[in-house]
Amino acid sequence: MLEKLLGGGKLEKKVLDTTKKYLQILRSAMECLKNVFLTENIEETYCIDALEREADSLRREIISIIYEGAFLPYIRPNICNFIEITEKAFDALKTCAFEFRYLNKDLFQKIKEDVLRIANINLDMSEILIKAFSALIEKNNIREKNLAIRIYEKRVDEIKLDIADKIRKWEITNFWDGKNISEFIEALTKISDIIEDASDYLYIIDLSLK
Amino acid sequence: MAKKIYEIMNTKLETIPADATVYEAIEKLIDKRIRSLLVLPKDEKDRPGVVTVRNIIFKVLAKNLDPHKVKISEISSKPLITVSKEATVEDVLALMEKYNIARVFIKEGDEIVGVVSFFDIMAHILIERAKS
Numbered sequence: 001m002l003e004k005l006l007g008g009g010k011l012e013k014k015v016l017d018t019t020k021k022y023l024q025i026l027r028s029a030m031e032c033l034k035n036v037f038l039t040e041n042i043e044e045t046y047c048i049d050a051l052e053r054e055a056d057s058l059r060r061e062i063i064s065i066i067y068e069g070a071f072l073p074y075i076r077p078n079i080c081n082f083i084e085i086t087e088k089a090f091d092a093l094k095t096c097a098f099e100f101r102y103l104n105k106d107l108f109q110k111i112k113e114d115v116l117r118i119a120n121i122n123l124d125m126s127e128i129l130i131k132a133f134s135a136l137i138e139k140n141n142i143r144e145k146n147l148a149i150r151i152y153e154k155r156v157d158e159i160k161l162d163i164a165d166k167i168r169k170w171e172i173t174n175f176w177d178g179k180n181i182s183e184f185i186e187a188l189t190k191i192s193d194i195i196e197d198a199s200d201y202l203y204i205i206d207l208s209l210k
Numbered sequence: 211m212a213k214k215i216y217e218i219m220n221t222k223l224e225t226i227p228a229d230a231t232v233y234e235a236i237e238k239l240i241d242k243r244i245r246s247l248l249v250l251p252k253d254e255k256d257r258p259g260v261v262t263v264r265n266i267i268f269k270v271l272a273k274n275l276d277p278h279k280v281k282i283s284e285i286s287s288k289p290l291i292t293v294s295k296e297a298t299v300e301d302v303l304a305l306m307e308k309y310n311i312a313r314v315f316i317k318e319g320d321e322i323v324g325v326v327s328f329f330d331i332m333a334h335i336l337i338e339r340a341k342s
Contacts, residue, residue, distance in 0.1 A: 128340050148340030151333045162222065 011070035015062055015079065016137055022058045023133055025051050026086060027126040029093050030191075034119040036100060037112065045097040052090045059083055078205045085201055086129075089194040092187045099184035104177045107170070111185075114163050118156055118188055125152050125195045132202050142206045149199040156192040160185065215302050216295035218334045219316045219324030226261065228252045232270050232277040232285065235261055246313055248322065249286040258322060259286035260313070292317045295324070299334060302326055 029051040036044045062083055066076050100108075108115070132145035163185055172178040226235050226247045235247055249259040261282050269285040270277050291305055292315045302314050306328070316324040 124337070124341070128337075131340065144336070145340045148337045151337060155333075158222075 009070070011065055011068055015065050015070045018058055018062050018065070019079070019083065020130070020133065022055055022062065022083065023086070023126070023130045025055045025058065026089060027123070027130060029055075029090065030119070030123040030126045033093055033096060034116070034123055036097065037116050037119050040105065040108075042101050045101055048093050048097040052094055055087075055090055059087060075205075075209075078201070078208070082198060082201050082205070085194060085198045089126075089191055089198070092190045092194060095187035096184060096191070099180055099187060102176070102180050103184055104174075104180065107172070107177060107181055110170075111163050111166060114159050114166075115188065118159055118192070121152050121156055121159075122188075122191045122195070125149055125192055128152075129195055129199055129202075132199055136202050136206050142203055146199050146203045149196055153192045153196040156189055160189040212298040212300055213334070213338075214295070215293060215297045215299060215316055215326055216324065218299065218330050219295070219326045220330060221324045223248050223322065223325060225250050226282055228256065228259070228281070228283040228286070230282050232261075232266055232280045232282060235282055236266060236277060239263060239266075245327070246325070247282075248290075248315070248325070249282055252283065257289055259283075259288040260290055260315070261286045262312070264312075290315045290322070292322065294318075299331060303331060306331075 029048050032044065032047040032051060036048075063080060066079060070076075071079060128145050128148050132142050132149070134140070135142040135145055167181065167185075172181070224238060224242055224244055224247050226238060227250050229252065238247060239245065246260055246262040249261050251258050265285045265287060266277070269275075270280050291309055291311055293302055293305060295316050295318050297316075305314050306312070313325055313327040315322050316326060
């Protein structure tokens with residue numbers, strides 16, 4: 001739809017293709033984080049930094065192609081905003097991976113199951129976000145993708161409450177253990193919020209083009 | 211391949227003793243924002259049951275009975291309709307339709323490990339549609 005509506009020139013196609021690649025990298029980072037939790041291998045956390053750098057370079061490429069004149073002026077900020085929203089997901093992923101490196105692993109074991117459930121949902125959400133982006137371009141039903149993302153986000157909220165219930169019952173005497181696990185959970189559960197925001201933004205772009 | 215029910219079940223089971231009052235159940239349902247409670251067996255010979263908002267409305271409140279005086283065991287539904295955690299979503303849907311019930315409890319061996327409601331099934335179907 002975007003391509004057709006806005007002429008479907010070379011620059012536009014390049015932006016759309018690069019954005020798809022960018023979202024694929026986001027998906028890979030989600031998968032990487034899930035594997036980190038499964039294997040509890042600290043070394044694997046560094047894959048998220050590598051993917052974030054790769055995504056950063058694609059993000060700059062997308063923005064510069066837009067500055068070269070891709071898309072009609074009124075649509076440009078929308079694309080840029082969408083990319084900037086998803087960039088926050090990389091920040092949260094990075095924080096999560098960083099905090100995991102210093103996390104008290106005994107504490108982690110007590111919430112591992114819940115953490116894995118969230119990581120799985122985050123991965124699923126990133127896949128649906130890719131499909132939502134494709135739906136926007138191909139004029140398919142973006143509303144259904146958006147709803148599925150909202151359902152998933154509510155599930156993460158529920159799991160977050162369960163984790164908070166558990167954590168409140170622990171007696172954590174080390175300041176850094178407490179700070180660390182709090183920031184870890186905060187970053188992990190923020191990812192779904194950001195994907196929901198990105199999906200809402202796509203939905204708004206879709207509506208604005210009708 | 212059909213999705214197994216344990217992948218979508220809700221593992222957070224809220225329970226209530228069979229000798230608790232209906233009012234206690236109402237408080238718990240409101241506090242937890244849920245629509246049913248698993249009723250614990252009175253003794254080893256007893257079986258677990260379920261008490262739902264529907265039970266409370268039709269068997270107590272609509273009849274102007276005092277929820278402080280009615281015991282959960284007097285209004286709970288038994289036996290529980292259960293399936294193995296390896297059952298598929300389709301199996302559960304068929305049970306819901308057959309017994310006209312809104313939730314099915316999930317068992318692993320003899321233990322109840324989760325519950326699946328209409329809402330969970332609807333969310334699952336919508337997510338699968340979005341993924342396709």
